[in-house]
Amino acid sequence: MSTLGTNPRLLLVAHGTRSAAGRRVLGRVLLETRKQLPGVDCRLAWVDVQSPGPDRVLADAAPTVVVPAFLARGFHVTHDVGQACREAPGPVVQTPHLGAEPEVVRALMQRLAESGAVGAFGADAVVLGAAGSKNESSLAETRTLAGTLSDLLGVPVTSGFASAASPTIAEAVERFRAGGLRRIAVATHLLAPGFFADRMAAAGGDIVSPPLGAHPEIIDLIARRYRDNSASIDH
Structure with a gap:
């Protein structure tokens, strides 16, 4: 089982970076998101530089809410994340990116x-x-x-x-x-x-100013994206 209990999984998809500091920050984002969503299997995937890609995580067909961790809607959101969601073998919903909420x-x-x-x-x-x-x-x-x-x-x-x-x-x-x-x-x-x-x-x-990182408001937004979309998953 790739989900905990009956909750759909959360897959946070970020760009990827060669920066060790950047990887640590995104790892912290994932950790803090897990704290906000007890009972949810929260994972991280990447569209560039790092692996796994979202298609590899979604290949197990587990019901998944995919949250693009991007601040603007560009190629990575529409193509990389979108294509992985469209081609996923299991039930998947892609939420809006983080945007200007x-x-x-x-x-x-x-x-x-x-x-x-x-x-x-x-x-x-x-x-x-x-x-x-x-x-x-x-x-x-x-x-x-x-x-x-x-x-x-x-x-x-x-x-x-x-x-x-x-x-x-x-x-x-x-x-x-x-x-x-x-x-x-x-x-x-x-x-x-x-x-x-x-x-x-x-x-x-x-x-x-420093990057937004694991700011509590960003973690709240990721959790809200998940909650707003998890009920629409068939599982």
Whole structure:
């Protein structure tokens, strides 16, 4: 049996990273999710760099809720995770990705606050640093989130991308400086340390918030995605 009791399994699917720190953070995300969902077999799969892939985990045909651990909807969510779910031999439901849900917004705000970017002596402007995508709906999602953060913070917020889209994070920081803004923060819109997080740290911001990682709000969101979709699984 690959499930505990009668509950469908939870499969959290992340990108994968060569960063040892990134792997530790995602392992912590899985551990904290297990604490939130007692009696549920919680597992982790990857779409790149690491194994197993989601198709390999789903091959046993166990009833599974698949939660894409991605902050924007791009190729990995629609193709890699989607194809694995469509071709799975057993009952599977794929939930929405993490997206710009209120939990993500609150986690981003708290990470910025922890970094000293919020308040009277905080940042004059913020670059929301995302991984980037060639998918226009993914980029639009990030830009909309930047607008939400601007409303909450009361300072200009724009999006910048670590790959596949423009402006880059460094370009977005420089544009703010060219406009006369002095103290620029980069909000790291990533789950874990790794290649993209390193790019954000080197983009010239005065403040760089850490990745969201196993923030309690992120764990709450993953658990909510599971609970909202587990009843629809046939098992």
